[in-house]
Amino acid sequence: MCQCTNDAEPKTKEGLELEKVFAQYVGKKGALIPVLQKAQAIYGYLPVEVLKEISRNLQIPVSKIYGVCTFYAQFHLKPRGRNIIRVCLGTACHVRGGAKIAEAISKAVGIKDGETTEDLRYTFESVACLGCCGLAPVMMVNDETHGRLTPDMVAGLLDQYK
């Protein structure tokens, strides 16, 4: 395959990582979603250049890749914060006041659901269920789950994540 477009500039660290991913997945069936997941883990989000690179390597049109990216909640085309706050608005949390927790988060970090702070410290999202309904209401920051929340606990908890 022609790689001449890439020869001009040396590969970045991320670019080399991505190449390893291609080596693992090229030619395998159903490779697109795992490749997108790994690429996002490397870059933190999916910049358009990366989508083009994936398109070249997997021989899938960018339009299809874009369609897949925008279908799933997990993929992001814009940079994300260092800390991802996910507030649960599932049924159990809804019944136990999840909306008030969401409000408190929004107030504490100064952004709305779906936004990222300008300093890239936080991204704030709502999700439908984190599967810890026994501890409702719940929020998750990065991989840590915080349960049995009250609105006044939120600001203090979030402050730990720099």
Place this chain on the structure above:
Amino acid sequence: MQLYRAHILVCGGTGCVSSGSKAIQEALTDELVKNNLDKEVKVVETGCHGFCETGPIVIVYPEGTFYCRVSTEDVPEIIAEHLVKGRIVKRLLFKAPVTEEQVPSYKEIAFYRKQQRVALRNCGHINPDNINEYIGRDGYEALSKVLTGMTPQQVIDDMKKSGLRGRGGGGFSTGLKWQFASNSPGPKKYIICNADEGDPGAFMDRSVLEGDPHSVLEGMMIAAYAIGADEGYIYVRAEYPLAIKRLKTAIAQAEELGLLGENIMGSNFSCTLHIKEGAGAFVCGEETALMASIEGSRGMPNPRPPFPAVKGLFGKPSNINNVETYANVPIIYLHGADKFASVGTEKSKGTKVFALTGKLRNTGLAEVPMGISLREIIFDIGGGIINDKKFKAVQIGGPSGGCIPEQHLDTPVDYDSLTALGAMMGSGGLVIMDETSCMVDMARYFLDFTQKESCGKCIPCREGTKRMLEILQKICGGNGVPEDITTLETLGAVIKNTALCGLGTTAPNPVLATLRYFRDEFEAHIYDKKCPAGVCTAMLEYKIVTDNCKGCGACARVCPVGAITGEKKEPHEIDTSKCIKCGSCIEKCKFNAIVKG
């Protein structure tokens, strides 16, 4: 082999981990070393015990003492008192909700007493990261029985005899599903596990994967042998990182022991399994959408027929069941199909795991025989409603289900009785609501969910759910008109009959069931512009009861918009034109002097 005189089980399920169980496990290990007991007592990290409300949970065997809400500060006392001196630490025992009686042992707690654990048989009892503990509890024995003494058709016949029905939602006969996949010709077939547990309020699949991953693998292997598949996929939500980690470990260990991969247990049967991480789309719980997602496309459903059993993943015949279904499979071959079928009702056999959540004293996972009444689940196992409020409704089956009122609580729970009530078994989420929950708001909540998750492929679901949601928002906002009720009913019926997949055809259920049992609440919103439960803020007005107000000023200080005024020690007043109905004042008032309505 090292023998221990006592085992300390620490729950490592997601609920308890978020309550701090990791630190407790480390503290226990350190403390044992300090006391020179590390050769006598072993600390084991287990999967979920289901009683997440009381976490972090620590159980000491051989006595089976159940300690709840343990903190790291309690650890030295547990070691010094219980393990050195043999005295139970009473203050950490579970307290029965009403009687306040302390219950020392695991089995005597009301939450566990009425349960019958089949799918959850090992959850909380074994270390999920150690295959030998699963084998020690008869693990992989069913698989060896099947591979050495049964033909694939015999396996399918036994499955039909057991009467097992899919635990993921629809409740289709598992035996028939296997038969269809087996009947389809072709050398290449797939076995798929649906672990894309997306129903808000249900987390049994997560607990099984985290607490007993091998039971799912064994179930899948038996199914693969029955239908003739040699490759399989487990499709797990990416939101469940711990489940993915434990599954990966389990697969690696099973492969190492020759229980998975080429020539399993020395037989001619080979099967490999892959894990696919879902990327966040509720509709992928629908089987055709799930397969589209594994193939690397947008997870949109396809019309059936052709059914997956004929033309499924990558166009090949495939069998797809969910986690809880597979976890039940080994038991059927271990103890016999008749034994399995002896539990349950005529058409629904075995047990079902329910996730109890909402305004309930004991929240968590409970596995009960089919045919038990909702009242027993909610009041005996669940311990009744918190703060002694009045029960109003139980929502069953998530966004595809419906709300069931008090008068139907004695109905025996099985697939068909719930469908007859306008709800459905679904994945088994039970969300309990009390008098402070507004049923119109709940209907709006679920429609909001399905509308956001609609993939947009078929018009009835894409447009219909949006229109229904707009009407519900209007009613909750105090702008409902009498025709809205009939429009909702007509739209609901059309969507139910014409949508492409399970998500669409069941999306109107929460609204239709609520209209059936709680029509008066809709009418109160539309005709009287009142929300009887005091939830829909647009229709609320906050008032101060002059007789109760002591004039402490706490409400005025907390009000973010300065709507409350009054002299010290004199009754205060709320300026309703300024009030934003945030509810902060009610929370602060110690004298019940503020009411909404």
